[in-house]
Amino acid sequence: MRKVHGNDSFQRINYLYQISKYMAGKNPALSSYYGNLIINIGKKNVLKIHPDIKRQVCKKCRCILVHGVSAEMQLRTKNNRKLMQWKCNTCETSKTFILDKDGERLLWLERPEAVVEVIA
Numbered sequence: 515m516r517k518v519h520g521n522d523s524f525q526r527i528n529y530l531y532q533i534s535k536y537m538a539g540k541n542p543a544l545s546s547y548y549g550n551l552i553i554n555i556g557k558k559n560v561l562k563i564h565p566d567i568k569r570q571v572c573k574k575c576r577c578i579l580v581h582g583v584s585a586e587m588q589l590r591t592k593n594n595r596k597l598m599q600w601k602c603n604t605c606e607t608s609k610t611f612i613l614d615k616d617g618e619r620l621l622w623l624e625r626p627e628a629v630v631e632v633i634a
Contacts, residue, residue: 549576
């Protein structure tokens with residue numbers, strides 16, 4: 515069995531993400547603090563944080579974006595392209611993602627040709 519580099523850091527990031535998501539509606543400042551810790555741990559240990567987690571962290575205040583709690587999500591169309599826009603309720607910053615025809619954008623990480631080896 516192969517040991518994964520930074521496994522303890524990934525576990526800490528996962529724990530902080532869960533706490534931050536829980537605290538998003540109750541205390542946005544604490545959620546921002548935990549979100550900031552997530553980003554800093556990833557940078558310090560030179561780890562790639564999963565895109566789904568990165569998309570849920572506000573770029574400005576680092577609060578976790580939860581639909582209806584700490585952020586609002588809208589689906590829009592612009593130039594025949596479907597867009598998903600998140601707007602943070604804490605700092606009013608918005609993030610926009612392009613969606614494919616299926617309503618979901620496939621990142622390189624999620625494509626079958628990106629998987630070289632599966633580590634259990």
